[in-house]
Amino acid sequence: MAMQAAPAGQASATTQLLMGIAPWLLIFVVFYLLMIRPQQLRVKQHQASLKAVKKGDEVITGGGIRGRVTKVTDDEAEVEIANGVKVRVIKSTLSQVLSPNAKPAND
Numbered sequence: 001m002a003m004q005a006a007p008a009g010q011a012s013a014t015t016q017l018l019m020g021i022a023p024w025l026l027i028f029v030v031f032y033l034l035m036i037r038p039q040q041l042r043v044k045q046h047q048a049s050l051k052a053v054k055k056g057d058e059v060i061t062g063g064g065i066r067g068r069v070t071k072v073t074d075d076e077a078e079v080e081i082a083n084g085v086k087v088r089v090i091k092s093t094l095s096q097v098l099s100p101n102a103k104p105a106n107d
Helices: 002-051
Strands: 058-061 066-072 076-082 085-090 094-098
Touching: 002 094, 058 076
Parallel strands: none
Antiparallel strands: 058 066, 058 094, 066 076, 076 085
């Protein structure tokens, strides 16, 4: 009778261990699906938009300066922020690429 009780006790301990770990696994899966995965998709989208920057696009820099792209190289872009005022920026510092024919929200 003592032999039969030992395996049942071990199965119970294994079940308790799994039941203790299951909520943590569930929390991690939900966290991944709701927070990590969408952020990864946004980063990929942002990198794709930076690679697709071309002359004539309107961009917003990380500092909040808005301008029109006049020249693009591999890792830099020349942005005209006012008539005759051009600055060179690193592409990775661009926070947003706007479509050239988009209208402002307040018009």
